[in-house]
Ligand SMILES: Cc1ncc(C[n+]2csc(CCOP(=O)(O)OP(=O)(O)O)c2C)c(N)n1
């Protein structure tokens with residue numbers, strides 16, 4: 001018998017405001033009201049300014065390693081905009097713009113990169129999990145959070161962000177499989193920025209799209225221009241509808257580009273062509289949106305100037321708050337470990353300033369020696 | 377002889393071993409074109425080509441798992457895990473396969489791989505870039521664990537690790553990568569695995585350490601003004617019990633220093649071996665100066681956590697005065 005085709009598939013890619021400024025009036029109709037487009041542009045600008053100031057803080061030794069978001073602002077911002085405020089955001093570390101939109105005060109991100117855990121002490125009502133340093137691990141948490149939403153019959157979903165590199169980790173595949181097979185309301189938002197530090201996406205995936213990976217798990221999968229905030233909002237809204245109404249996950253590949261180095265510890269010139277960077281400069285989501293607004297007479301240089309000043313003020317104020325926050329006592333590293341501190345950890349906490357470790361007589365109650373009668 | 381940093385010494389060892397043995401291939405994240413995030417494999421991609429210096433997908437279980445396959449097939453893979461915190465996804469392959477293949481097959485299949493891993497704190501790095509997980513792997517029978525504390529040792533130990541017929545985890549203390557230079561012979565040489573180094577001889581007290589804290593111990597010893605024997609284990613598993621015992625019997629007073637948490641840290645094993653072999657020689661309880669039983673704090677507080685010279689100095693005083 002001749003073999004028959006049992007599965008064929010294709011991946012759609014959505015673009016609404018393209019790199020040349022062309023706007024698809026049909027797809028983009030009634031998608032984002034003008035006043036919101038302006039707010040989104042402002043948010044991107046603040047985030048860009050945040051990168052600049054964070055970069056300077058790092059270079060002047062006032063902050064540790066920092067990963068710039070530059071060039072990728074639209075992906076997380078469009079996503080956060082398209083979701084409800086009680087949907088879970090489960091980020092990696094290149095989603096500042098979206099997290100700020102949700103309401104995360106900027107100093108949290110700064111504190112995190114300043115080596116202060118209080119940057120992760122995110123107010124519960126924001127429904128944001130801490131930045132995930134170990135690549136790909138947070139995807140499973142998103143599946144679990146979504147599972148809990150479904151179990152409780154809440155009208156909520158979980159959206160997790162990760163990079164192209166993360167799609168190589170086992171946890172990525174396990175999370176996709178759980179979400180698809182247990183019918184979980186999850187959005188997997190992959191920011192394919194072309195690089196995982198120095199490793200190009202083709203080493204993570206030989207298929208022409210990352211989105212195909214979702215199909216393999218039996219979930220709806222789509223690609224979009226990740227530098228086009230309209231396209232991002234469009235596909236995320238559809239994914240959110242699917243999650244809420246059908247409890248089905250969606251995989252979204254947002255195609256974007258990291259304009260900066262991987263982090264301040266990296267030098268991208270070692271592994272990628274300047275020509276490629278220049279090409280993507282032309283596709284900058286921020287410039288694209290500004291041109292769109294300017295053409296539509298919704299924006300001008302006066303507004304731009306005022307915005308730049310305001311953005312700088314806002315970020316500088318956040319930096320000031322982060323730098324001037326009162327130091328925590330060292331005892332906090334012990335107190336933070338468990339709901340109730342175990343005896344040994346308490347002993348270490350209380351003696352760390354006065355002793356080296358190990359002089360166990362200190363702090364341990366002497367118990368009376370057993371009498372001879374007791375021992376025989 | 378050349379005056380090299382620890383990074384350069386490892387780089388040199390890799391070059392020399394790769395030139396000598398074409399079964400060696402390097403694999404890991406960003407080790408190729410980028411030369412590794414710490415530049416340990418700088419220049420090797422150009423020199424040996426993409427077939428022998430391989431940028432892999434971002435998957436630690438994949439890196440170690442395929443290395444096991446390569447090794448069983450007779451090659452000598454030298455995989456890299458970018459930071460010790462990312463060993464976790466590879467834990468399964470290390471402990472369930474690399475460590476067991478020889479005994480499981482009664483020697484029919486072996487896994488001569490050398491897993492290079494930057495380790496430890498003190499460089500202001502983000503979360504999971506500063507841990508000291510060596511005890512996890514020492515606890516797993518079937519795998520050797522090495523941690524050099526100087527450029528000279530790094531070269532000789534790495535060559536031994538690569539030539540060793542069994543799997544070795546080779547931890548590279550980040551804090552020492554560029555901390556100081558040392559004369560390192562151009563010629564190849566080996567330092568046997570399982571042999572500690574007596575860094576300074578002394579008869580009042582013994583300090584046992586490994587990795588980055590060795591340098592802190594040297595500082596503490598200098599300011600103590602006492603005659604202290606400092607032992608750098610170099611290999612954590614198998615432990616050089618003989619050298620430890622010789623010194624403990626001589627001085628009767630022992631301080632053990634490590635970065636990892638105290639609870640079930642290697643200090644406990646070492647103290648226990650000393651008890652087994654030297655009980656009647658001891659003049660004071662053995663003390664441990666270690667990281668605390670907390671997760672490694674973010675970098676603002678990492679220096680509070682790490683065993684710095686001041687805390688080691690206190691232990692020296694306490695144990696000497698006991
Ligand atoms: C499990 C794990 N392995 C390795 C690393 C080191 N590392 C940090 S970021 C990164 C690349 C991530 O690439 P990608 O997922 O594409 O995200 P991007 O940085 O491009 O946003 C690597 C290898 C890590 N943080 N976690």
Ligand SMILES: [Mg+2]
Nearest residue numbers: 163164195196
């Ligand atoms: Mg990437």
